[in-house]
Amino acid sequence: MADDKSTGEVSKEEVLAALSQIEDPDLHRDIVSLGFIKDEDINICGGNVAVRIVLTTPACPVREQMKQQATELLEALHDVEHAEVNMDADVRATTMRGQKPVEGVRNIIAVASNKGGVGKSTVAVNLALALTKFGAKVGLMDADLTGPNLPTMLGVDSGLQADTGLSIVERYGVKLASIGFVLKKGLAVVWRGPMIGTGVRQLLHDMPWGEVRVRLAGVITSVQDQQVLVMVSGQNWTVMIGEQVEIHAQNEEPLSVSQLKVNDHIEVRGTQAPDQTVQAKRIRLQDSVQESVDIEDDTLDYLVIDLPPGTSDASMSMAQEAPIAGTVIVTTPNSVSLEDAMKAVMMFEKLQVPVFGVIENMSYFACPHCGERTDIFGHGGAQVTADELGLDFLGEIPLDVTVRESSDSGVPIMVSAPDSPVAQAILEIAQKIAAKTSVQHFFAQTAAAS
Numbered sequence: 001m002a003d004d005k006s007t008g009e010v011s012k013e014e015v016l017a018a019l020s021q022i023e024d025p026d027l028h029r030d031i032v033s034l035g036f037i038k039d040e041d042i043n044i045c046g047g048n049v050a051v052r053i054v055l056t057t058p059a060c061p062v063r064e065q066m067k068q069q070a071t072e073l074l075e076a077l078h079d080v081e082h083a084e085v086n087m088d089a090d091v092r093a094t095t096m097r098g099q100k101p102v103e104g105v106r107n108i109i110a111v112a113s114n115k116g117g118v119g120k121s122t123v124a125v126n127l128a129l130a131l132t133k134f135g136a137k138v139g140l141m142d143a144d145l146t147g148p149n150l151p152t153m154l155g156v157d158s159g160l161q162a163d164t165g166l167s168i169v170e171r172y173g174v175k176l177a178s179i180g181f182v183l184k185k186g187l188a189v190v191w192r193g194p195m196i197g198t199g200v201r202q203l204l205h206d207m208p209w210g211e212v213r214v215r216l217a218g219v220i221t222s223v224q225d226q227q228v229l230v231m232v233s234g235q236n237w238t239v240m241i242g243e244q245v246e247i248h249a250q251n252e253e254p255l256s257v258s259q260l261k262v263n264d265h266i267e268v269r270g271t272q273a274p275d276q277t278v279q280a281k282r283i284r285l286q287d288s289v290q291e292s293v294d295i296e297d298d299t300l301d302y303l304v305i306d307l308p309p310g311t312s313d314a315s316m317s318m319a320q321e322a323p324i325a326g327t328v329i330v331t332t333p334n335s336v337s338l339e340d341a342m343k344a345v346m347m348f349e350k351l352q353v354p355v356f357g358v359i360e361n362m363s364y365f366a367c368p369h370c371g372e373r374t375d376i377f378g379h380g381g382a383q384v385t386a387d388e389l390g391l392d393f394l395g396e397i398p399l400d401v402t403v404r405e406s407s408d409s410g411v412p413i414m415v416s417a418p419d420s421p422v423a424q425a426i427l428e429i430a431q432k433i434a435a436k437t438s439v440q441h442f443f444a445q446t447a448a449a450s
């Protein structure tokens with residue numbers, strides 16, 4: 001706060017000019033030209049300025065730094081006494097590839113390796129939990145059909161749904177689906193290649209991963225074919241009639257389109273509405289009609305997929321069945337697994353699935369007593385491999401016996417010891433992965449526009 005500030009009011013243009021000095025470290029562009037600040041998200045009242053910056057992921061690694069920088073830049077402006085900066089996020093969806101999108105999921109992140117036992121499932125579980133810690137909506141899919149580990153790691157009884165059929169179970173805020181839910185304990189299942197494809201397809205496309213629940217009450221202003229316009233608090237909403245949208249005369253039985261007339265009072269209830277409708281509704285939610293309309297958007301920001309080891313049928317099916325934002329390769333620091341990591345990378349490149357980078361698990365041992373670090377298997381190999389393959393090194397996770405104990409007891413380390421070095425390492429990795437997903441969208445958009 002400066003004493004010599006005049007009593008004039010700062011303009012929105014000045015606010016934007018100040019904020020355009022902030023550069024997104026991944027996209028190398030200023031946050032104003034990237035569209036992170038909308039005109040309606042700037043409020044000026046005398047010497048007070050409130051700004052909302054909408055990032056592309058809640059797990060942005062520089063979120064706090066950006067907030068502080070924005071506050072300082074605004075408070076340095078003439079006429080600004082106090083600046084309030086709110087950081088928000090709107091995760092965009094991966095749409096750039098040809099495959100059918102997975103309904104209710106914005107981005108898929110696959111966790112892979114070419115060798116068994118390197119910690120894929122451990123990383124997948126804790127990565128999913130780490131993303132929820134930043135406020136993202138997250139799912140976790142077990143694509144290891146022959147050896148599903150996720151039920152045990154998350155404390156869900158194997159065979160729990162053997163008689164009822166597969167559905168989603170929620171654990172620690174993550175939506176989880178695994179074939180292990182329907183396999184009775186001790187029952188070995190042999191899957192042939194095509195069956196694995198079917199299993200992966202069902203897990204991806206038949207599970208209710210995320211949905212949008214809409215309820216709006218208003219007056220019909222127009223009915224045309226399958227499209228009804230409904231006026232709510234002076235604003236028209238477009239409702240596409242489809243399987244997942246019901247129209248009721250208030251509190252009564254569902255009506256068919258032919259029964260609808262202009263000026264009727266109706267209530268619309270929808271789940272997993274068609275895309276355009278969901279889009280329209282989402283935009284409206286940010287308008288002034290918020291209070292008259294009830295919308296719950298449970299669309300997943302990220303679905304993490306735990307893959308079986310190797311160049312498996314499951315990996316191939318996944319790549320064919322869904323647009324994958326990116327895959328991460330888990331390795332341990334010994335040369336055999338590094339060689340294998342290279343094979344995995346090549347397979348994904350052939351399948352045209354972007355590879356986000358390499359994670360080195362069980363990287364070093366941190367003594368629980370003195371904190372001293374011991375590089376049991378050697379060190380730095382994953383970084384070298386990543387460099388050789390032109391990939392990013394996403395981070396290293398120490399070896400810690402609590403990781404195994406936590407997994408065995410069904411309470412992952414991100415929940416049982418969130419401040420541990422392992423949990424902290426995974427949180428940092430999660431931020432890097434979220435940032436990479438956002439960067440990918442940006443380049444896809446730029447490519448589409450040019």
Ligand SMILES: Nc1ncnc2c1ncn2[C@@H]1O[C@H](COP(=O)(O)OP(=O)(O)OP(=O)(O)O)[C@@H](O)[C@H]1O
Pocket residue numbers: 113115116117118119120121122123144147149307308309361362363397398399400401402403404405407408422
């Ligand atoms: N950082 C770590 N520190 C200590 N133990 C770990 C660590 N990461 C994984 N483990 C343990 O190593 C074992 C193998 O891990 P995990 O099951 O995650 O590997 P995976 O690659 O998914 O195996 P698979 O190829 O069989 O699917 C588990 O017992 C797990 O608890």
Ligand SMILES: [Mg+2]
Pocket residue numbers: 120121122144149306307308
């Ligand atoms: Mg596994």
